Amino acid sequence: MSDIRANEMTGEAGFGDYVALLKPRVMSLVVFTALVGLLVAPVSVHPMVALASILFIALGAGASGALNMWWDADIDQVMRRTRSRPIPAGKVEPGEALGLGIALSGISVIMLGLAANWFSAAFLAFTIFFYAVIYSMWLKRSTPQNIVIGGAAGAFPPMIGWAVATGGIGIESVLMFALIFMWTPPHFWALALFMNDDYSRARIPMLTVTHGRAATRRHVLAYTVLLAPVALGAGFTSIGGPVYLAAALVLNALFLRGAVAIWRRDETVAEADGYAVEKRFFRFSLLYLFLHFGALLAEAGLRAFGVFGYAGW
């Protein structure tokens, strides 16, 4: 029996374990935001090229996820939230994750270059480097601002999607980047407020650990306030319109209300109701981002079909 268990520990992982290394949930967000970035661009793309490009962007994101799991295997083992990932669970060897990450990084970048253009491919390569090296290897364990700067990696996909169509960067793609970039800190700090034990046990310098929960609550509010003009500003560019603006107004008002509620609470109150407000804010943050990009997509659809008779905003 023991020799079989030994085999289980040395690379007899199932196919699903390798898929799990690519962080499929993160990939789904990347697919969605990159697709929106591609579809709202003023240049039309052949559907096959668009499909291939989105798949290769997702593959690149998966590759950086595998590299992140390889590097963070030690802290993943300590944290409750990540303990069941393939490496800490003993299903996949760290070296396999590294190999898979490097191989898929190369394949995704080269294939995106061949499918779309080399600018978007270089952008994807930079994003993988940023997430795996700048965020995972450097910032995550060294500064409480890890989430802020690391959030840039998750914010690049719509810019890459835009670059696939246009071959460059525009104010619209920068605003889509800024929307995710500014959204990331309140999203993750809300999570950190009710998952604090995990981060302190893994000795990750999350803001809640280094500066305390009161400071984290202030930061959540500050970033949410700064996020609102970015989100609304996108509505006045060529990708915006009345539908997006109406959605952004409502969503930002609700998000701000949640952030104010978090700011006004202290730990005693939060502990008493099991961090209900923080958890609700975290769940709403996912909807917030999804609906913003959904509204941008709706605007692109309305423009394409000439609904409301506007060809631009």
Add this chain to the structure above:
Amino acid sequence: MTLSRDHELHKRRAGRNIGLALVLVAFIALVFGLTVAKVQRGGMIEAFDHTFRPGLAERAE
């Protein structure tokens, strides 16, 4: 202990192989579709191949 053919280990290995096969088939289909799309769209797909081409010669002048 001897391993029978249908041991859980073999099932997992077979699942991995089938998964990889499907991924490779999907990749081939994707590259094929991409090639068809690029060829249909036209563009410059003819390169110098050591024979005289009036089209290329005229451009050089």
